[in-house]
Amino acid sequence: MVAEEERLHKSQSAISHTIRQLEEELDLELLSREASRVLRQMQGLRTTASRLRAREEPELTIAVSATMDLAPLLPALADTGRSHPATHLRLRMEMMGGPIARLMEGKADIALASLDGVPLDEVEAEPVAEVTIRPVAAPGLGLPASSRALSASEMQSHVQVVAAGTGGAAHEQSRDLLPGGLKWTVSDLATKKQVILAGLGWGGLPDHMTVEERRSGALLSLNLEGFPLRRTMIFKMRRRDQAIGVVADELWSKIGSAKPE
Structure with missing residues (x-):
């Protein structure tokens, strides 16, 4: 030219x-x-x-069991937020069967919870983390000092603090409830921990929430008959019949791919 x-x-x-x-x-x-x-x-x-x-979603909702440590989830959320700043990420902390209820109602795109009550033929699930629930109490509660397991009858005069479920009546706590004892119900784990720290009752809390308090002696681990140390696997879940958006699919692949040490 x-x-x-x-x-x-x-x-x-x-x-x-x-x-x-x-x-x-x-x-x-x-x-x-x-x-x-x-x-x-x-x-x-x-x-x-x-x-x-490419169907980039304007909003993405993740329903998470309140017992889960958020540390493994936060890097995935941060990466997804940077890659898709126009997508509104909504994080819902739920109790008991709340995460799976929100997923099946279509109010969450991804759920993070145990497999209790999950219809596995309708849901894709992969393990991502483990949670340990431990019964604890403050020294001021006055429980008898003993290395042996305390029986339900010995605990009947002490209030067991439980957190209300958010998944409906079918998902209220039934496991690890000591029969015949006093019970208080609170709305969330933060309130439950505060009540227990005040010496007003005892109850199960995730280990990651009580590390410092157990180290300092502000909370004591309990050895109880009928309430063993319980380890529960947390799964990421999504519905098989739901269209997968770009952002949801990217976040799904990142959750659990890099676990903190």
Whole structure:
């Protein structure tokens, strides 16, 4: 192809000078110097349109068991948030059967919880973490000091603090309830821990919530008949019949892929 300066029999500098003179005489810009910025904006619009065509969700809800340590989940949320800033991430902390209830109601895209009550033929599930629930009490509760397991009858005069479920009546706590004893019900684990620390009762709490208190002696591990140390596997779950969005699929792949030491 013949160069423009060869066709005009002028050098590049002469052509540029002529254009500048015309711009000054006509008081307008013949060749827009904003062209590169406009092109970048157009590329951004193309990228946005491409994401919209790819079904990038405007909102993504994750229902999480309140017993789970969030540390393994936070890096995945951070990465997904950076990659998809336009998607509103909604984190719902649920008790007992709450996560699976929200998933099956269509109010959550991903659930993180145990497999208790989960319809496995309708849900895809993969293990991601383990939670240890331990019965604890403050020294001020006055439980008898003994290395042997305390019986249910010995615990009947002490209040057992339990957290209400958020999955409906079918998902209220039934396991690890000592028969014949006093019981208080609270709305969440943070309140439960505070009540137990105040010496008003005893109850099971996840190990990650009581590490410092057990180390300092503010909480004591209990050896109880009928309430063993319980280890529960947490699974990430999504419905098999639900369309998978781009953001949900990316977050799913990241959850549990890198566990903190």
